[in-house]
Amino acid sequence: xxxxxxxxxxxxxxxxxxxxxxxxxxxxxxxxxxxxxxxxxxxxxxxxxxxxxxxxxxxxxxxxxxxxxxxxxxxxxxxxxxxxxxxxxxxxxxxxxxxxxxxxxxxxxxxxxxxxxxxxxxxxxxxxxxxxxxxxxxxxxxxxxxxxxxxxxxxxxxxxxxxxxxxxxxxxxxxxxxxxxxxxxxxxxx
Amino acid sequence: xxxxxxxxxxxxxxxxxxxxxxxxxxxxxxxxxxxxxxxxxxxxxxxxxxxxxxxxxxxxxxxxxxxxxxxxxxxxxxxxxxxxxxxxxxxxxxxxxxxxxxxxxxxxxxxxxxxxxxxxxxxxxxxxxxxxxxxxxxxxxxxxxxxxxxxxxxxxxxxxxxxxxxxxxxxxxxxxxxxxxxxxxxxxxxxxxxxxxxxxxxxxxxxxxxxxxxxxxxxxxxxxxxxxxxxxxxxxxxxxxxxxxxxxxxxxxxxxxxxxxxxxxxxxxxxxxxxxxxxxxxxxxxxxxxxxxxxxxx
Numbered sequence: 438x439x440x441x442x443x444x445x446x447x448x449x450x451x452x453x454x455x456x457x458x459x460x461x462x463x464x465x466x467x468x469x470x471x472x473x474x475x476x477x478x479x480x481x482x483x484x485x486x487x488x489x490x491x492x493x494x495x496x497x498x499x500x501x502x503x504x505x506x507x508x509x510x511x512x513x514x515x516x517x518x519x520x521x522x523x524x525x526x527x528x529x530x531x532x533x534x535x536x537x538x539x540x541x542x543x544x545x546x547x548x549x550x551x552x553x554x555x556x557x558x559x560x561x562x563x564x565x566x567x568x569x570x571x572x573x574x575x576x577x578x579x580x581x582x583x584x585x586x587x588x589x590x591x592x593x594x595x596x597x598x599x600x601x602x603x604x605x606x607x608x609x610x611x612x613x614x615x616x617x618x619x620x621x622x623x624x625x626x627x
Numbered sequence: 628x629x630x631x632x633x634x635x636x637x638x639x640x641x642x643x644x645x646x647x648x649x650x651x652x653x654x655x656x657x658x659x660x661x662x663x664x665x666x667x668x669x670x671x672x673x674x675x676x677x678x679x680x681x682x683x684x685x686x687x688x689x690x691x692x693x694x695x696x697x698x699x700x701x702x703x704x705x706x707x708x709x710x711x712x713x714x715x716x717x718x719x720x721x722x723x724x725x726x727x728x729x730x731x732x733x734x735x736x737x738x739x740x741x742x743x744x745x746x747x748x749x750x751x752x753x754x755x756x757x758x759x760x761x762x763x764x765x766x767x768x769x770x771x772x773x774x775x776x777x778x779x780x781x782x783x784x785x786x787x788x789x790x791x792x793x794x795x796x797x798x799x800x801x802x803x804x805x806x807x808x809x810x811x812x813x814x815x816x817x818x819x820x821x822x823x824x825x826x827x828x829x830x831x832x833x834x835x836x837x838x839x840x841x842x843x844x845x846x847x848x849x850x851x852x853x854x855x856x857x858x859x860x861x862x863x864x865x866x867x868x869x870x871x872x873x874x875x876x877x878x879x880x881x882x883x884x885x886x887x888x889x890x891x892x893x894x895x896x897x898x899x900x901x902x903x904x905x906x907x908x909x910x911x912x913x914x915x916x917x918x919x920x921x922x923x924x925x
Contacts, residue, residue: 527719529661535653540699542650581835588799588817591781595763598730599677600699600742604763608781608799615817 545601549589549613555620556582562627569627578623585616652742653703655710659694661717663724670756671749674727678745678761683769684753692717692726693748700741709741808845833858842909851913858915861923864908871912872899874920882924 563570570579589612596605663669665688673680685691694717698710714731717724728745745764751757756774759766761782768775772790780798787805794812795802801819808826819837822829826845831838833856840849841862851858857877865884872879879897881888888901913920 527661527663529659529717531657531659534656534658535703536656537651538654538699539649539651584817588781595677595781598739599744599763600739602677602742602744604765608763612799 545603545606547601549609556616559620559623559627562624566627572626575623575626578619578626581619582616582623585612585619588612589616650701652699652701653706655698655703655706657694657696657710657713659692659696659715659717661692661694663690663692663719665689665752665755666722667754668722670723670758671751672723672725672758673747673749673760674725675745675747675759675761675764675766676727676729677743677763678728678747679765679767680747680749680759680761681767682747682749682751682757682759682771684755684771685750686752687750688752690724690752690755691748691750692724694726694728695746695748696728697744697746698741699743706741709739709743712736712739713743713745715745806843808843844908846909849909849911849913851915853913853915853918853920855917856915857918857920858913859921859923860911860913861921863911863922863924865922865924866903866905867907868909868911869903869907870899870901871910872920872922873897873914874918875916877915877917878919878921879915880919880921882922884924885922 569575589609592605592609592612596602599605669690671682671690694715696710696713696715698706698713700706700709712730712732713728715726715728717726719725726747726749730739730743732739749757751771753770753772755771757768757771758776759768759779761777761779763781766777766779766782766784768777768784768786768789770788774792775786775789776794777784777786778796779800782797782800784795784797784800784802785804786793786795786802786807789804789807789809791809793807793809796814797818798816799818801821802813802815803821804823804825806824807822810828811825811830813820813829813831813833815831815833815836815838817835818833819839820831820833821839823841824843825840826843826847828848829840829846829850831849831851831853833851834854836856838851838853838856838858840858840860842849842860843862846868849860863882865882870885870888872881874897876895877897879899881899885899885901888899889897890900891898
């Protein structure tokens, strides 16, 4: 009874015609399936399966470590190579040359210490006139004299090491002129 | 009378002969030629003592160093002996090339008798940073465009056509610079400084010296602190810059366009502050204590 009712019900359902594109898609799928089935089949050689098996059993961490080691080694070799190339382009050569010339030795006299008694005289006066010599303006000049004395000592030391040269004597002239100027100012204050 | 004239004549000849005494000397020179490859970042670092240093750029990608160590003495053996005391070193350490000369004397050895001197002729690529220290002697640098540092004492400095960062410190050694353009710092003590055609930014400290600056059109900032130093700034367009000027215990002379900008004008202190109403080119800030300031227009 129920089967009859079900079949009657199905018969009474409305009918629809599907869109043409649906059949086209089904048709192209069927063609593709047929084409795939017609493709030739090949058996791979044994070595392929062996290789795949080895790959599957390999330890990936070790492989990555080796890659890193190789990269570091390559960088190290590159650095060493660059350094070696750079150093191999560096060169140093020496040679000795002899010649003669004449110099004006007569004027290279060490005469800059002949008036040092003037500075000693100032020190003597300062021991008598302590108040004046303690004034800030006097102390500034004394600081200048001290700096000039240091400069003079540096030039004398250089002259001892490198010999008496015109350049040193010209510098000594400048220092001595400056020292004389400051000394005169200090005497004027006392 | 004739005897007196004759005596004076002989005496004069004697004095002249003593003054013009010319002595033949042996000159022994050790010439060193060194060459270094250059890559970006390579720096030349020279420490000279009583050295004449000449540095200039060339268009090769390498560094050439010629060193002359010179010994002069009438006795050739002494000249040779003392030349061996004038030591030098050239060494590359990573990106730096170190060069130096010094006196190497063992304790108890006889004092140096010869006149000794070192000369350096250095050629570098324009972009090569150069750091020079010199104690006595002379330093000349031309055509560099990156970073130049010169620290010297008792040594004259002459530089020209320099761009980039420049740092110079000198004591008892004058500086002359032509066509400087960059960020420039100068510290000079007991030294005169002469700068011609300057562009860029300047920070200058000077004590016990003279400072002369000829500005170029591209001057951007000029900041001067001068103590017991006379300052002259010239070749200036008076209305095209901003000024903050001050002298203490010194005279201030400015172009007539700035005469009305004195904010203080006493015997002890003179101050000028001036901001142009239109766009201006350079900030000029100059403080002078115990010295005169003169600004001259074009």
